[in-house]
Amino acid sequence: MSDKINRIVLAFSGGLDTSVILKWLQQTYQCEVVTFTADLGQGEELEPARAKARLTGVKEEHIFIDDLREEFVKDYVFPMMRGNALYEGLYLLGTSIARPLIAKRQIEIAKKLGADAVSHGATGKGNDQVRFELGYYALQPDIKVIAPWREWDLTSRTKLIEFAEQHQIPIPRDKRGESPFSTDANMLHTSSEGKVLEDPWEETPDFVYSRTVNPEDAPDAPEYITVDFERGDGVAINGIAMSPATLLETLNDYGRKHGIGRLDLVENRFVGMKSRGMYETPGGTIYHLAHRGIEQITLDRGAAHLKDELAPKYAELIYNGFWFSPEREMLQAAIDHSQEKVTGTVRLKLYKGGVYVVGRKSPYTLYSEKVVTFEDDAGAYDQRDAEGFIKLNALRLRLLGRRDGL
Numbered sequence: 001m002s003d004k005i006n007r008i009v010l011a012f013s014g015g016l017d018t019s020v021i022l023k024w025l026q027q028t029y030q031c032e033v034v035t036f037t038a039d040l041g042q043g044e045e046l047e048p049a050r051a052k053a054r055l056t057g058v059k060e061e062h063i064f065i066d067d068l069r070e071e072f073v074k075d076y077v078f079p080m081m082r083g084n085a086l087y088e089g090l091y092l093l094g095t096s097i098a099r100p101l102i103a104k105r106q107i108e109i110a111k112k113l114g115a116d117a118v119s120h121g122a123t124g125k126g127n128d129q130v131r132f133e134l135g136y137y138a139l140q141p142d143i144k145v146i147a148p149w150r151e152w153d154l155t156s157r158t159k160l161i162e163f164a165e166q167h168q169i170p171i172p173r174d175k176r177g178e179s180p181f182s183t184d185a186n187m188l189h190t191s192s193e194g195k196v197l198e199d200p201w202e203e204t205p206d207f208v209y210s211r212t213v214n215p216e217d218a219p220d221a222p223e224y225i226t227v228d229f230e231r232g233d234g235v236a237i238n239g240i241a242m243s244p245a246t247l248l249e250t251l252n253d254y255g256r257k258h259g260i261g262r263l264d265l266v267e268n269r270f271v272g273m274k275s276r277g278m279y280e281t282p283g284g285t286i287y288h289l290a291h292r293g294i295e296q297i298t299l300d301r302g303a304a305h306l307k308d309e310l311a312p313k314y315a316e317l318i319y320n321g322f323w324f325s326p327e328r329e330m331l332q333a334a335i336d337h338s339q340e341k342v343t344g345t346v347r348l349k350l351y352k353g354g355v356y357v358v359g360r361k362s363p364y365t366l367y368s369e370k371v372v373t374f375e376d377d378a379g380a381y382d383q384r385d386a387e388g389f390i391k392l393n394a395l396r397l398r399l400l401g402r403r404d405g406l
Contacts, residue, residue, distance in 0.1 A: 007115035008146060009034045011132070014049030018121045018172060020160050021148045023167050025119060028148070033119075034062040036109055041069045041187025041245065056169070064109055068101060068186060073244035074161050076101050077188055081291055082232045082342075083335045084307065085315035085338070090265055091316050092281045100130060100323035104136025110143065117144035124150045127270050131321035135330050138324035155336050168218060181208060187248055189261075189281040200266050200276045211252070211280040213354030215259030217279050222351035225254060227290040229346070232339025238371025248283045254317075255282020258350040270320045286348065293346040293357035296367040303338050310334065319398070342394060 012018045012035035025033050035053040037046055048181055053063045076097050087093055097220050106118050118136055122128035128149055136143050155161050164171050192208050206214060223266045228236035234247050242250060253263050261282035268277050295304060310331055317328045344362025348355055370380045 005029045005031045005112060005117050005144065005146075007032045007110075007117050008114070008117040009035060009036055009115045010109045010119045011102055011106055011121065012037050012049060012053065014046070014052045015120070016164065016169075019052050019056070019169050020120050020163050021119065022053065022058070023169060024148055024152060024154070024163070025146065026057065029117075031327060032062065033058060034064070034109060034115060035112060036064045036066070036102075037104055038098075038105060039065065039067045039069060040072050040098055040101070041249065042185040042363075044185075054171070066105060069245040070243060072098065072101055072187060073248050077248065077363075078233045078244055079332060079336070080318060081287060083314045083317060083331070083338050084288065084292060084295075084311050086288075086311065087315045087319040088265075088267055089169075090263060090283045091267060091279060091315075091319075092189065092220050092263075093315060094186065094279060094281055094284065095128070095184050095191050096131060096319045096321070097188065097323075098186045099131035099321065100135045103132050104139060107139040107143065110140065117146055119146040119148065122147065122149065125271065125273070127319070127321070130270055131323075133323040136322060183210075185210075187245065187387065188253070189279055191277055191279050193277045197276055197278055202246065204264055204278045208278055209262065209280060212256050212262055212282050213259045214264075218257065218259040218352045222349045223254070224347060224349055226345050226347050227251075227287070229291065229294045229342070230343050232336070232342040234290070236398060245390065248287065251283030251286045253283075254350055255286055259353040260350060260355055261285035262353065276391060284309070286350070289355045289357060290346040290348055293344075293348070293360045294342055294344050296345060296357075297360050297364050297367045298342045299338060300366065307335065307338055345381070346372060 007028065008031060008225045010018065010022055010025060010033055012022060014037065022033055022035065026030075034059055035047045036047070039046055050063050050065060052062070077263040080097050085093055087096070096207060109115070110118055120129070120132045122132060124147070131152075133145050133147070134147055154163055161171060161189060164170075168223065170247075181192045181197050184191045190211050192204075196202075196205055227234055228237055228239070233244070234242075236242060237247060237250050245341075259282055261284065263281065264276075265279065266274055299307070312329070314331045315337070317323070317325060317331070322328050341364035343364055344360060347359035349358050350356075368380070370378070
């Protein structure tokens with residue numbers, strides 16, 4: 001192995017798993033390992049990852065901790081939200097959408113430093129191994145991918161801890177016991193899976209939730225906010241202009257306060273099994289519904305309905321890890337074209353876990369009160385036209401009825 005690999009770029013969180021992986025890679029491949037830690041707004045202190053990497057012998061110039069929050073929201077979350085992507089009709093894809101950006105940055109570092117391999121800490125049962133590796137291969141077809149969980153014999157937490165102790169890898173006290181569930185977090189969401197969540201009949205314990213108050217404990221009075229959109233992207237809250245990341249973080253604060261964005265889901269993983277997870281997407285849930293609200297008055301019926309037909313396929317591509325595929329890019333081009341006039345303001349009511357669109361306005365609105373009114377429309381719409389319209393649409397039904405003797 002050692003003569004084939006000279007340098008590896010590892011996606012490194014600084015936690016127990018990736019700290020063990022770092023040492024294991026150094027030993028197994030007898031080569032230099034570069035660590036990359038992405039700040040995607042997960043709300044954790046990232047400098048300890050630098051200290052962990054130093055402790056394991058990584059050179060200072062080979063420790064990368066990059067703030068990718070603005071790029072994450074602007075170039076990944078917002079484009080996905082333009083497509084109203086919901087996997088299996090419910091999941092806002094918080095973990096899925098983060099993986100292509102991490103893969104992209106890893107490959108950039110690998111190219112910069114002349115590394116010939118990349119590595120990640122995803123297990124062999126989950127979707128993330130697929131998402132990371134599809135991203136790697138799409139961006140650097142001949143890269144060597146090392147997935148330790150598919151290679152080593154450290155098949156339990158006990159063995160991981162034993163390995164860490166043998167190699168003087170610090171182990172936080174809370175990691176020595178059996179973790180009650182696993183989590184992944186970024187600015188868009190927090191996901192929790194495993195252990196106490198594995199029985200889909202049992203309700204999620206309250207201690208699992210970390211980003212939202214219990215809706216029952218949320219304020220007893222509703223709160224109203226507005227979100228401004230330009231060409232399908234959020235640009236302001238309550239009239240105050242914000243960068244993409246700041247806007248999402250602000251919506252997260254509203255969502256936390258009002259208990260918004262909890263989802264208990266049994267989903268179909270790409271690798272074939274069903275998995276039960278609990279997702280918290282406070283700001284993303286508000287944003288998704290606000291975006292749909294502004295589309296209601298700015299998108300033509302044909303465009304809106306076609307988008308709704310494309311959305312499940314688009315969401316599935318992201319969930320399965322095909323962000324860099326030509327079919328996702330083709331769908332994105334169509335989606336982005338549809339957003340040219342999706343500009344305006346949505347007013348929302350937030351109350352005890354619920355988000356309600358209560359107002360929308362746009363300089364490009366297709367809604368005409370003059371046409372739709374029940375009062376005198378002064379000739380804007382001739383109701384007599386409906387008779388021929390209905391008869392033409394009923395023609396095939398009448399022919400079928402005559403044939404069948406009705």
